[in-house]
Amino acid sequence: MGYKVNRPEFTLAENAYFVEMAKGIGVATKHLVENLASRKHTVTREYPEQQPEYAARYRGQHRLMLRDDGRARCVACMLCSTACPAKCITIQAGDYGDDQVEKYPIKFEIDLLVCVYCGMCEEACPCDAIRMDSGVHAAPELHRAASRVGKVDLLRLGELSIAQQGGTFR
Amino acid sequence: MSLIKVKIDGTEVEVPPGTTILKAAEQAGVEIPTFCYHDALTRPANCRMCLVNTNKAPKLLPACYSTVMDGMEVTTTDPKTEKTRKSTLEFILLHHPVDCPICDQAGECTLQNHYFDHSASKSRSFTRKNHKPKAVEIGPRVTFDAERCIVCTRCVRFCDEVSKSGELQVVQRGERSEISTFPGRSLDNAYSLNTVDLCPVGALTSTDFRFKMRVWFLNSANSVCSGCARGCNIIVDHGENRVQRYRPRYNADVNQFWMCDAGRETYQEFQQQRLDSGRVSGFEVPTKDALSAAAAAIDAFVKERSVDALAFVLSPLSTNEDTWGVLALAEALGVTRFYVGGRAAGQADELLVLADKNPNRKGLETLLAARGLTAEPLSALTTGIASGAVGGVVWVGHEHPRNAPLEAALQKLALRVVLTSNASVWSTGASVIVATRTFEESDGTWTNAAGKTQRLFRALEPLREIPPTWDAAARIGRALSAALPLWLSARSVFDELVRAAPTLATTWDGPSGRKQGRPDVPNPGFRAQAFPRRG
Ligand code: SF4
Ligand code: SF4
Ligand code: SF4
Ligand code: SF4
Ligand code: FES
Numbered sequence: 175m176g177y178k179v180n181r182p183e184f185t186l187a188e189n190a191y192f193v194e195m196a197k198g199i200g201v202a203t204k205h206l207v208e209n210l211a212s213r214k215h216t217v218t219r220e221y222p223e224q225q226p227e228y229a230a231r232y233r234g235q236h237r238l239m240l241r242d243d244g245r246a247r248c249v250a251c252m253l254c255s256t257a258c259p260a261k262c263i264t265i266q267a268g269d270y271g272d273d274q275v276e277k278y279p280i281k282f283e284i285d286l287l288v289c290v291y292c293g294m295c296e297e298a299c300p301c302d303a304i305r306m307d308s309g310v311h312a313a314p315e316l317h318r319a320a321s322r323v324g325k326v327d328l329l330r331l332g333e334l335s336i337a338q339q340g341g342t343f344r
Numbered sequence: 345m346s347l348i349k350v351k352i353d354g355t356e357v358e359v360p361p362g363t364t365i366l367k368a369a370e371q372a373g374v375e376i377p378t379f380c381y382h383d384a385l386t387r388p389a390n391c392r393m394c395l396v397n398t399n400k401a402p403k404l405l406p407a408c409y410s411t412v413m414d415g416m417e418v419t420t421t422d423p424k425t426e427k428t429r430k431s432t433l434e435f436i437l438l439h440h441p442v443d444c445p446i447c448d449q450a451g452e453c454t455l456q457n458h459y460f461d462h463s464a465s466k467s468r469s470f471t472r473k474n475h476k477p478k479a480v481e482i483g484p485r486v487t488f489d490a491e492r493c494i495v496c497t498r499c500v501r502f503c504d505e506v507s508k509s510g511e512l513q514v515v516q517r518g519e520r521s522e523i524s525t526f527p528g529r530s531l532d533n534a535y536s537l538n539t540v541d542l543c544p545v546g547a548l549t550s551t552d553f554r555f556k557m558r559v560w561f562l563n564s565a566n567s568v569c570s571g572c573a574r575g576c577n578i579i580v581d582h583g584e585n586r587v588q589r590y591r592p593r594y595n596a597d598v599n600q601f602w603m604c605d606a607g608r609e610t611y612q613e614f615q616q617q618r619l620d621s622g623r624v625s626g627f628e629v630p631t632k633d634a635l636s637a638a639a640a641a642i643d644a645f646v647k648e649r650s651v652d653a654l655a656f657v658l659s660p661l662s663t664n665e666d667t668w669g670v671l672a673l674a675e676a677l678g679v680t681r682f683y684v685g686g687r688a689a690g691q692a693d694e695l696l697v698l699a700d701k702n703p704n705r706k707g708l709e710t711l712l713a714a715r716g717l718t719a720e721p722l723s724a725l726t727t728g729i730a731s732g733a734v735g736g737v738v739w740v741g742h743e744h745p746r747n748a749p750l751e752a753a754l755q756k757l758a759l760r761v762v763l764t765s766n767a768s769v770w771s772t773g774a775s776v777i778v779a780t781r782t783f784e785e786s787d788g789t790w791t792n793a794a795g796k797t798q799r800l801f802r803a804l805e806p807l808r809e810i811p812p813t814w815d816a817a818a819r820i821g822r823a824l825s826a827a828l829p830l831w832l833s834a835r836s837v838f839d840e841l842v843r844a845a846p847t848l849a850t851t852w853d854g855p856s857g858r859k860q861g862r863p864d865v866p867n868p869g870f871r872a873q874a875f876p877r878r879g
Contacts, residue, residue, distance in 0.1 A: 251445030252558045267555040273478040277446040290477055300445050 195281075233293045233306040236284055237324070237331035241275075246329055248303035250279040254295035262288035263295060282325040286312040302337040348414040353421060365396060365407035376420055377429065377458045379436075379544050380496035381408035384601050385505055391496050392432050393458065397425045399687045404428055416511030416538050419528055426462070429472055433463040439474040439519055439543075441491040449546030451559040455494065463688045474519055479828060483511075485551050485605055486540060488523065493547035495521045498540040506602065507695070509533035509769040523547070541591060552609070553589045554831055562588060565803035570661060570783060571607030572690075573700040575792030578603060580611075580803040587784055587803065588612040597796065604697050613743070619779035631779065631809050632810065635816060638761045638776040639823035645736045645759040646677065654683035654759070657722060658712075659741025660702035663788025663800065664848055665837040667704070667711050668778075670740055670763070670816025675715060676826030681734060682719035684708065685744035692720070698793055702743075707791030707848060714845035722750070729753040740813060742768035742830045761820075763813050778820075781806045782811040787834035788812075789850060797850040 187193045209216055219226065228234065239247045250267035268280035289312075296306050309333045315321050347358040352365075352372040359368045369376050374684035379391035393633065395404035399417040404425060415469040420426060444450040452685040465659075476490035500523065502513040511531050515524045525531055531539065540550045562581040569576040569590065576599035579591045590611055622634025629637070635655050641845050646654060655675045658667060672680070687701035712719055720728075728734040736759025750866075751769055754760060783790075785806040791797045806812075811819065814837050821828035831837045837853055842849045 247841070249446045252553070252561070256558070256560065269555055275446075276479055322459075331347075337745075 185230070193289060203269070228309050229313075230307075232309065233291050233296075234308050235310045235312050235327055235331070236289075236304055236306050237287065237308045238282065238325065238328040239303050239305060239335040240329065240332045242334065245302050246278060246282070246303065246325065246332070247274070248279050248282060248299075249277045250273065250282075251277075251300065253298040253300060254304055256296040257298035259292060259294060259325055260288045262286075262292050276323075283322050285322045286320040287318060292327060302335045303342060348412060350412045350415075351417040353419055361411070363408050363412050365398070365405065365412055365416075366394060368412050369396075369407060369418065369420065373575045374420055376741065377453060377460075377462060378408055378409045378678040380498060382498055382501075382542060382601075383540075385501040388501070390495055391436075393429065393436075395425065395428050396420050397422050397447060400867070407684075417500050421809045423575065429458075429462045430465065430862070431457055434465070435469070436540060438469055439491070440564060441473065441489075441495070443492075446532040447489075447492065448548035448549045448554060448559075449492075449543075449656050453546060478523055481551070482525060482548070483536050485547050486531050486536050487551045487554055488531075489547050489549070490522045492545050493543075494519075494545055495811065496544060497525070498521075498542040498544070499523060499548055502535075502539050502542055503531070503533065506538070507535040509535040512539075512580040534604050534606065535602060535609055535695065538592070538602050541601075550589065550608075553727060557583045557588050563803075565784075565801040566593060567784065567797045567800045567803060568703065568792075569603055569607040569610065569636045570790075571604065571610045571614040571697075571701065573705060573793035574599065574696050575703055575794075575796065575798055576607060576696060577798065578607075581801050582784070584616065585804050592704060597695055597792075597873070598784060598792065598798075604693075604695075606845070614766060614782040614784060617772075618782075618807070619765060619767050619777065620810070622779050623771075623774070625775065631811060631816075634776060634778045635819045636823055638778055639820045641759055641776050642677070643819070643824055644738075644872055649735045649758070651678045652680070653733065653735035654727065655683060655737045657683045657685055657725065657726065657737055657739040657741075657744075658708060658719065659743060660684060660686040660708045661741055661743050661783070662704065662708070663783060663834075664704065664707040664711060664788060664841055665834045666740070666786070666813035667708050667819075668669050668837055668841040669812075669817040669831070670738075671711060671715055671717065672828055673817040673821040673826070675717075675736070676821050676828055677824070679738075680717075681728070682712065682717055683725045683728075684719045684721045685697035685722035685741065687743050688745040700793060703792065704790040706793055706795055707789070708796065708803065710845050710848055711756060711841060712792065714841070723747065726750045726753050729756060738763070739770060739774070740764070742766045742770055744768075744770055763816055779807075779810050779815050780816050781810055785810075786812045789838060791848055795847065799850060799852060 179332055181296050184255035225322050252265055255265055262285040264283040265279050266281040268278055270276055270278055295304050348361055349356055349358055350368050352369045352374050355372040357368055357372045359371060366376055366381065376394050376396060378394045381387055381394065389406040389409035392406065396405040396407045397419045398405055398566055450456060478489045478491055480488040482488035494865060495514060500514060503512045504510050512523055512524045513526060513527045515522050539549055540548045554871055561583045564579045564581050567578050567580045569578045576813055577593040577595040581589045581591060581594050590601060592601060592609045594601055606744045621628045624633050624634060624637040656670065657681055658670065688700050689699045692699040722744055730753060740758060742764045746769060757771065762771040762774040762777045763780050764771050765780050771777050771782050784803045787802045788800050789797050790800060814835065817830055818828045838852060
């Protein structure tokens, strides 16, 4: 079994090589001249001056959302780190000592080099505390340690969430 | 007494009269959900979770309280029972905060489990939830969250019936019901943390364990509490290769369902000043160097003085296997002087706590007797050193109370080899320290005051290549060309010591024959090194 592939026979001109070569150079030169004269047909992007537009659902670098008073919404329930298939979220829980929020992350660290950007953490979070809608993609770093982003950096990208903590009737 | 026949979900069982439906169902292999029922407490039948349909009453009966009747047919999965369960759960959850994300009980919560097994329906409530005090320090070791309480009164009954301290009561009525201590009192009895285990929800949580770790990250191994000579059966819950908490494990002969609060805190003792490598003249060295240095030091001492001037200090906290290994080394050297240290005696109480705070004194004594040896209390060592009879010691353990004259006397010794898991005043200034495993890192057995030998399953990975004490002793012995048996695991030491002291026999692999901890190998070496777990 197999396909019969029709291979066209080369004409004499094609076999002569030089004619075809000249044609090819002609095409390349035409594009070169065109692109030098105008940018209309270029497909490459002038990165990083020109940033790509990401779709709204693009999963970029994580961010931690904020409460009204600027504290993290995250209550260190560890559901994200439980759901994470790459096991790249490290959270250490602390106690505010109040009776409203009680629990918060002393440390919240994501190793972006280990992360597979699956979005499981976002989905697992019961508090709308972690999101990947920052529109920022993880930047390349010179050192591994710099890719372990901590709570401060994650909160810097954060903003208020419209979700009401604890539901509507509190 | 004739047995009566009952049918539970089609399975016929014969039970003595007076048996509850719940127990009969257990016998039939049918599980009935409960909240307020507990085997060791009285039955108020207040949660109504266990209601089941029978052919003997028009209404559903609480299975935990109602006794079976001859010819009774019980159904636990018919629509009526299931609908009732659902309604009961809806009722319980009406004012429940469902703050599982910050609730330490999440993952081991009876309410969560029952909800997913028997309801899993959306809330239909449109009223505001009641608010009650949260994060209340109800006792020195227990944190109370009134919103999460389902008023099953298990905690109240425990304090009334088991600890007999009666601090707790239910105040208010109906949806405002709350657990509270009597005015001016606090939940501070010596067994208060058992209420945390009893509480089916996250209303009572341990202040020590609070927010430390989610329970689903914990691994468990069956073990025995080191707190006193009772030898309460426990579960060592560990995560990130550290012990996170102890929980009592049911044993009808020893501790029933309970353990004391002091016992639960003993894990901290083994985390303080943990030695992760040997020391020779104060410098950190790998275990094999520490072992050969120990052997060389003992050899030099025996050649220079005599073996009569060498004493062994034993610990009643060592496992039987560790003690057996050390005794084998001592006997191979020809040592005759033994001293027994251990934690100082404390207070006993009526429930579990014994005055002897050492978990294995009985085992130690039995093993000494089996080898025909005698030992003196540690305090006698001071005079031994002062009189010049003792010139060097091989010292096991760190758990000996401070004793200034002895500490001063030790400085005069020509040889101090210490085998210990944790640094202490007894290891400072020692010529050689061999780091050994804690009991949580070892397989072994302890014999409690009643003479019952109980198995400890290994919970933690030992740090680096740290050996168990019996292995360290055997390796020192072999370095001294003493004829010590080549033990391959704690099991082989145990088999040997049981031949010499048959009263110490016990099932090695646990009652179910199943391993309940990590595999029993003495030197996992590099392979099983504990790497820090990420995330
Ligand atoms: S995106 Fe996936 S891999 Fe990355 S942190 Fe979230 S759960 Fe983990
Ligand atoms: S980010 Fe969300 S899921 Fe992760 S710990 Fe915080 S609250 Fe829990
Ligand atoms: S008691 Fe159970 S259901 Fe209630 S908040 Fe805690 S974990 Fe959730
Ligand atoms: S605190 Fe816990 S054990 Fe006590 S009544 Fe409430 S739910 Fe039951
Ligand atoms: S378990 Fe039977 S009523 Fe609570």
